[in-house]
Amino acid sequence: MAAKTRWCCAVRWRVPDVADRYAILQELGLTPVWRRRLAAAPVAVPSSTEVAAAMPTLNDATVAVAQARETPAPDRVARIAALQWADFNADVAACTACDLYKARNRTVPGVGDVRAEWMFVGEAPGADEDAKGEPFVGQAGRLLDNMLAALGMRRDKNVYIANVLKCRPPNNRTPTPQESDACRHYLDRQIALIRPKLIVALGRSAATTLLGGDATIASLRGRVHRYRDVPLIVTYHPAYLLRTLPDKAKAWEDLCLARATMRALPVDDGLQSAATTPT
Numbered sequence: 211m212a213a214k215t216r217w218c219c220a221v222r223w224r225v226p227d228v229a230d231r232y233a234i235l236q237e238l239g240l241t242p243v244w245r246r247r248l249a250a251a252p253v254a255v256p257s258s259t260e261v262a263a264a265m266p267t268l269n270d271a272t273v274a275v276a277q278a279r280e281t282p283a284p285d286r287v288a289r290i291a292a293l294q295w296a297d298f299n300a301d302v303a304a305c306t307a308c309d310l311y312k313a314r315n316r317t318v319p320g321v322g323d324v325r326a327e328w329m330f331v332g333e334a335p336g337a338d339e340d341a342k343g344e345p346f347v348g349q350a351g352r353l354l355d356n357m358l359a360a361l362g363m364r365r366d367k368n369v370y371i372a373n374v375l376k377c378r379p380p381n382n383r384t385p386t387p388q389e390s391d392a393c394r395h396y397l398d399r400q401i402a403l404i405r406p407k408l409i410v411a412l413g414r415s416a417a418t419t420l421l422g423g424d425a426t427i428a429s430l431r432g433r434v435h436r437y438r439d440v441p442l443i444v445t446y447h448p449a450y451l452l453r454t455l456p457d458k459a460k461a462w463e464d465l466c467l468a469r470a471t472m473r474a475l476p477v478d479d480g481l482q483s484a485a486t487t488p489t
């Protein structure tokens with residue numbers, strides 16, 4: 211009797227090992243679990259030389275030049291629509307179009323391959339992103355990296371990641387329509403410069419900004435939408451998935467739809483890349 215009690219306690223309190231954890235998740239219907247693949251090349255490398263060259267590091271001089279150029283709408287809209295990569299980051303860094311500039315530490319324009327076929331769009335920078343100036347570097351970013359790895363991709367290769375907002379909203383609150391309206395011109399310009407073959411909208415802010423309307427994620431999932439002429443797939447935001455594990459399986463379905471959509475697209479003849487070579 212005493213031995214049986216000890217055995218029960220041992221089972222009850224033993225820290226589950228990895229196999230146990232997977233079995234538990236499977237039992238709960240929470241698999242597949244995303245894991246980084248063992249890749250031949252190292253994963254999670256910062257920006258490529260090409261991106262670095264196309265997006266020069268900001269210094270006070272470039273910010274000052276862009277600040278001097280800051281003009282009110284509609285000139286602002288026209289100016290952003292004509293931006294090239296060489297001026298893009300400086301222009302974002304100088305932006306004062308909404309109040310978010312007052313509390314930001316860094317602007318967060320975007321990261322990745324400026325000739326990417328895939329583009330992922332999130333909502334807005336959080337604290338980690340505001341500190342580093344790069345999108346999706348916190349916990350949600352690690353999940354996004356795992357999602358990319360599950361598709362055999364990584365953030366600096368054939369993928370570009372951006373947000374609707376380039377500045378952090380206080381306490382990570384949802385962007386207001388005014389903030390999204392003011393900032394979306396930068397996102398529109400990024401998409402025009404990159405000309406991705408496919409966009410994945412991560413969460414409702416990205417989906418409704420790019421598609422218009424006010425639909426829910428649940429109603430937008432599972433079909434191919436269009437942003438201008440670019441196919442667009444809607445899925446859950448990684449931060450939501452961290453809080454709602456069962457929906458990871460649905461997000462995986464969305465990524466499979468995105469991959470199938472990409473594979474069904476006509477093969478690029480190279481003309482598009484040549485036309486968008488950054489200056």
Ligand code: URA
Pocket residue numbers: 332333334335336339344345346347348350351373449
């Ligand atoms: N959430 C987002 O939408 N974007 C980030 O960059 C980080 C968290």
